Amino acid sequence: MAIQNLMTKKQIQVLSSYVNDDWKYLILSGAVRSGKTYVDNYLFLLELRRVHQLAKVRHDPKPQYILAGYSSNTIYTNVISSLQSQFGIELPVDRHGHYHLFGVDIVPAYTGSARGMNAIRGMTSYGAYVNETSLSTHDVFQEILDRCSVPNARVLCDTNPDNPQHWLKVDYIDKSNEPKNRIKAFHFTIDDNPTLDPTYVSTLKAVTPSGMYYDRSILGLWVTGEGAIYKDFDERKMVINRDKLPNDLTYMAGVDWGFDHPTAIEVIGHDDKGNYYLVDEAYGRHQQVNPHWINVAQKFRKKYGLSMPFYADTARTEHVRNFKDHHINANFGYKNVLDGIERVAALIKQHKFYVVDGAAPNFINEIYQYVWDEKTGAPVKEHDHAQDAVRYCIATPLWQEEQNKRQSKDRTRSTRYLNDLGLI
Known part of the structure; x- marks a missing residue:
């Protein structure tokens, strides 16, 4: 089956960058239901295969990889469960709560609190997949990056937009045009996902509050509020x-x-x-x-x-x-x-x-x-x-x-x- 039948144009653009570009951090941000997590879950599988090969070269029998999200529930819902429904792939879990695939030990880390980082402190990781990145604090995100110290380790991120002064936008997305930073950033709108039911999209656009919430949820923009909070009150x-x-x-x-x-x-x-x-x-x-x-x-x-x-x-x-x-x-x-x-x-x-x-x-x-x-x-x-x-x-x-x-x-x-x- 042709890739055009499996992915949207924006997702194919991301996949092409994943394969062909030189990057350390790949960040997908934008509207809800725009296809960010779908393609990132696919890239997560590709990264696990790549880590397996890197570990073989390094004669490492137990390579570790960080799977980060706001909570255990969001990791399961957005990644683990989605992998099962999207690709029919089930990730076995051990008694420590770690997942396993392709011989890689996948260690969950919870970005919603500092305690969620306890599982990865001291570990050496081949990479990380950070779901809902904007919900993490900068310190927690930096801890994840510090753990990814194996040569050629890479980090995948997806997120909905937040305040335009958010550290993820200012320190990473806004610096993606500087080649030395090795950051690739992609922006999604809800219209980048033509697989959605048109009635669902039109209804969502109609009921989403005007102003900041519409700009973030529908257009995928990093904006702050402007003027009255309840603009639609009549x-x-x-x-x-x-x-x-x-x-x-x-x-x-x-x-x-x-x-x-x-x-x-x-x-x-x-x-x-x-x-x-x-x-x-x-x-x-x-x-x-x-x-x-x-x-x-x-x-x-x-x-x-x-x-x-x-x-x-x-x-x-x-x-x-x-x-x-x-x-x-x-x-x-x-x-x-x-x-x-x-x-x-x-x-x-x-x-x-x-x-x-x-x-x-x-x-x-x-x-x-x-x-x-x-x-x-x-x-x-x-x-x-x-x-x-x-x-x-x-x-x-x-x-x-x-x-x-x-x-x-x-x-x-x-x-x-x-x-x-x-x-x-």
Whole structure:
């Protein structure tokens, strides 16, 4: 079968560079679902074959290679499982959690924390494949490069884009035009993958929030935010009368603590169609948690349900405990700011987020002043109190639901593995 039938034009371009160019680092960055990981997984197999040959020349009976990713789950999902589905290749795993193929000992390393590097400290590696590279810290990435000290060791990287001042872009991608650096970098857009269902692509383009998220996820650009964070919020269409609320809403609240700065509690109801309605708000400063904000929370419980969860900022764990001591269903909020914002922004883009007229004036006031910091790529820490509370309220249960599904899938996979070993 011709290679044109197996790969896209951009993937063939990458493969040609892999075979013909002189490089030490090969970096693929760009849009989601654009084919980066597919071709990098293929190159990973080619690298393992190359390492096997290098080791034979060096009379090395146990060559080692680093497979790095944000977590064990992302390594399995993005690489190990994908190799099985793409190429029908299964990588055996030993009791140490190492994978094996072509006589190469493949050592997983987790870039999400410094502890994830313990497995590779002191090792001498023939190369590395770093998945989701932008999620790694620079120190962790440098540790991986330091381990790749065998002559002719090479490093494969794939990543979605991030802040234009991110170290991966500034120190590597932007320097790929200097031959002495031996860096090859390729940029992907979603349209570089014509194998995707056109309906899927058009729908994804339609629901992806405008601005930074569209530029990164669809166009594959390394950009920061510009101006308002929730560009798609349209007060004319998204502010509704209370009598338009569905009758069967499930309620929850988000809490952003403050004292000199405002404390904000935002109450949101959601239906089984994925629509969210901001129905109530409490906002103020210079008030103690006990008794003021506890009394506010109790009133919301009586109005919207005694078991209603409150998802709160984890910066003040003593306040969360205080809520719990008063029988309030308080929970730690999901703290990933950019991911949380993207989840809220996606709902706004899809017209699945509404505000009851007059119910949350401080949220409405803030949303037009809630903007990106051009230098850091993060939200400016002003006019963000109601915004943070809404983010905790919406993003936390969505994230928890995803984690539960992933853990269930992992348990099923572990059970199957133990069964294959005859241990259960």
